[in-house]
Amino acid sequence: MTAAQRVMSPRREDLATLIPSLTEGEALVVDFFDELLPASWEIYAQPFMNGVRPDLVVLNERVGIGVFEVKDWAVGTLAYQPRHGRDDPLLHEQEPRGGKSNKRSPLAQVRQYRDEIAELYCPALGGPSGIAAVTGGVIFTKMTTDEAQSLLDPELARVAENQRAYLPISGRDLLEARDLSRVFPTTKWSKSQLMTPEIAVDLRRWLVEPEHARDQRSPLPLDAHQRELATTRTASGYRRIRGPAGSGKSLVLAQRAAELAREGSSILVVSFNHTLRNYLGDLVVRAGAKRTSITWLGFHEWCKRTMRQAGRESEYDDLAARLAAGHDTARILETEMAERTLDALNTGALAADVPRYDAILVDEGQDFRLEWWSALRAVVRDRGEMLLVADRAQDIYERSEAWTENAMIGAGFPGGRWSELDLSYRLPVELVRLLHRFHDDFLPVSDQGPPQAAVQDELPLLRLRWRQVAPDAIATGLVEELVEVVAHGSFSDVCVIVDTKAAALAAIDELQRRNIRCLHTIADDSRAERRLKHAFFRGDARVKVTTIHSFKGWESSRLLIAITDDSPQLAYTALTRLLRSDDGASLTVVCANPSFRDFGSSWPVFEETAR
Numbered sequence: 001m002t003a004a005q006r007v008m009s010p011r012r013e014d015l016a017t018l019i020p021s022l023t024e025g026e027a028l029v030v031d032f033f034d035e036l037l038p039a040s041w042e043i044y045a046q047p048f049m050n051g052v053r054p055d056l057v058v059l060n061e062r063v064g065i066g067v068f069e070v071k072d073w074a075v076g077t078l079a080y081q082p083r084h085g086r087d088d089p090l091l092h093e094q095e096p097r098g099g100k101s102n103k104r105s106p107l108a109q110v111r112q113y114r115d116e117i118a119e120l121y122c123p124a125l126g127g128p129s130g131i132a133a134v135t136g137g138v139i140f141t142k143m144t145t146d147e148a149q150s151l152l153d154p155e156l157a158r159v160a161e162n163q164r165a166y167l168p169i170s171g172r173d174l175l176e177a178r179d180l181s182r183v184f185p186t187t188k189w190s191k192s193q194l195m196t197p198e199i200a201v202d203l204r205r206w207l208v209e210p211e212h213a214r215d216q217r218s219p220l221p222l223d224a225h226q227r228e229l230a231t232t233r234t235a236s237g238y239r240r241i242r243g244p245a246g247s248g249k250s251l252v253l254a255q256r257a258a259e260l261a262r263e264g265s266s267i268l269v270v271s272f273n274h275t276l277r278n279y280l281g282d283l284v285v286r287a288g289a290k291r292t293s294i295t296w297l298g299f300h301e302w303c304k305r306t307m308r309q310a311g312r313e314s315e316y317d318d319l320a321a322r323l324a325a326g327h328d329t330a331r332i333l334e335t336e337m338a339e340r341t342l343d344a345l346n347t348g349a350l351a352a353d354v355p356r357y358d359a360i361l362v363d364e365g366q367d368f369r370l371e372w373w374s375a376l377r378a379v380v381r382d383r384g385e386m387l388l389v390a391d392r393a394q395d396i397y398e399r400s401e402a403w404t405e406n407a408m409i410g411a412g413f414p415g416g417r418w419s420e421l422d423l424s425y426r427l428p429v430e431l432v433r434l435l436h437r438f439h440d441d442f443l444p445v446s447d448q449g450p451p452q453a454a455v456q457d458e459l460p461l462l463r464l465r466w467r468q469v470a471p472d473a474i475a476t477g478l479v480e481e482l483v484e485v486v487a488h489g490s491f492s493d494v495c496v497i498v499d500t501k502a503a504a505l506a507a508i509d510e511l512q513r514r515n516i517r518c519l520h521t522i523a524d525d526s527r528a529e530r531r532l533k534h535a536f537f538r539g540d541a542r543v544k545v546t547t548i549h550s551f552k553g554w555e556s557s558r559l560l561i562a563i564t565d566d567s568p569q570l571a572y573t574a575l576t577r578l579l580r581s582d583d584g585a586s587l588t589v590v591c592a593n594p595s596f597r598d599f600g601s602s603w604p605v606f607e608e609t610a611r
Helices: 012-017 024-036 106-121 127-133 145-156 161-166 172-176 197-207 211-215 224-231 249-262 276-286 299-309 313-324 329-347 370-377 405-410 429-442 471-485 501-513 526-534 568-575 594-600
Strands: 042-045 056-060 064-071 078-080 090-094 100-104 134-140 238-242 267-271 295-298 357-362 380-390 462-468 494-498 518-520 543-547 558-563 585-591 605-608
Touching (some): 024 042, 064 106, 078 145, 100 106, 106 145, 106 197, 127 134, 127 161, 134 161, 211 276, 238 249, 249 267, 249 276, 249 357, 249 380, 267 299, 276 295, 295 299, 299 313, 299 329, 329 370, 357 370, 429 462, 429 568, 429 594, 462 471, 462 594, 471 494, 471 501, 494 501, 501 543, 558 568, 585 594
Parallel strands (some): 064 134, 238 380, 267 295, 267 357, 462 585, 462 605, 518 543, 558 585
Antiparallel strands (some): 042 056, 056 064, 078 090, 090 100
């Protein structure tokens, strides 16, 4: 094996574009290991590892594992001191203006990583008995080894003698001397009785760079028609785009937002789905703009802000109190809040203080009501732009029927056809065929047809599996399928989407029982749930769990779906969330609803564990 054959994730040519970028010291240590380690050692920089991100992990399937923290800290400013009355290892750093700030000890970090690798990610190691296969090293690139060890010796003294050899502490002198055996003593071995290829497979699933991290370094893939829509405006400034799942509607919206942001325009992006803005924000970054140059709000969040800015705070508080008490919830959210907001813009004492925008862009427009659109129109500047993108087939809230052609002319859109996006670049061809059958069987009256597959290269791996289960087996079925779904990918890319909160909670409990951390959007309190939705984003290192409603507009190459509800729109929306990837794609449906069983039986892999 030659050096050119080394497994490195991310690839060597991508290291300079990582987000966040490698520090000077991290880049130095990556080069050190890449130069000196035999090619049989794999190198993972800043891996996403079940909710934590060590600086570096190296792996040899016959020898062992190394996990490293790299610090560019200078000598003379740090001192070790345990927190008063506790054993928590902290470092106190002297600040330039006086005072001290606390830092968690990097030795404590690598000890945590070692424990979790041995106990959670590689169960075949046997827990504590196999921890010797894992080295946890700390490397200080601006201290000598003696200075680094002096800094951490008080903490290392509390570590059992037989474990200290697996916690090497190194300084810049060892890096400069190219002393690999002292920085990482495990490399002196040619084989370990504790380490096996099967253990390496288990760990790689936590280490391989997630797809979303690679995506963030790539521009948006737009075809000529999509790019024309994203870089031009209509004579009126109003544009409506319609297309099926995977046709690039959100890509066009994000690219248009980025184009306008670079021109210095003020932009408001609105969605009904709270979780969608994080996904759109990632797309805007890929399109070459800063997400902070755009205002991102859910529609009802915009109403709250606008009413208060217009001087109608007490009126909004009255609406909020009625909502909290459960009074007239549907009427308030569907129509009254929009009407009150529009009235505040027209007659509020401070209406002139409400921000106006050069462009307002609305994603997942089939979720919107005409009243909401009318309220938003009141804050677009003269000669401004408004963009609406929609997919009638994903109308899970049954709102799109009001958007007739006459109504849309009254909403500012001139007569004429929608701008259509027909081709799906995101969905694998085999899944598109299944979606056509589902659409014909369950959504025959929809005026938005299923996607048409673009010409695509064959995927290296496509796994489409349907598992029909009893209602009480949804959670266990999902978690049992997870290991197969994550094959050849990263746990961080896995998304579990369900059609009820009860099923989501059951899945979360089952994942936690198996020590798999997850990022989710489920809470009993609506405010707490809203906070969780705002923090739900692809870049998190954990498995994602949410409802189909919250995942609408998102995508994933490693997808698990639970179906218990009778809604064909909800099921169709879930099935269209798969993302084809150069590494392949995997979609498993765990279904407890007999209405969809016959459709599931047509899948490439169908298993029925209960009737």
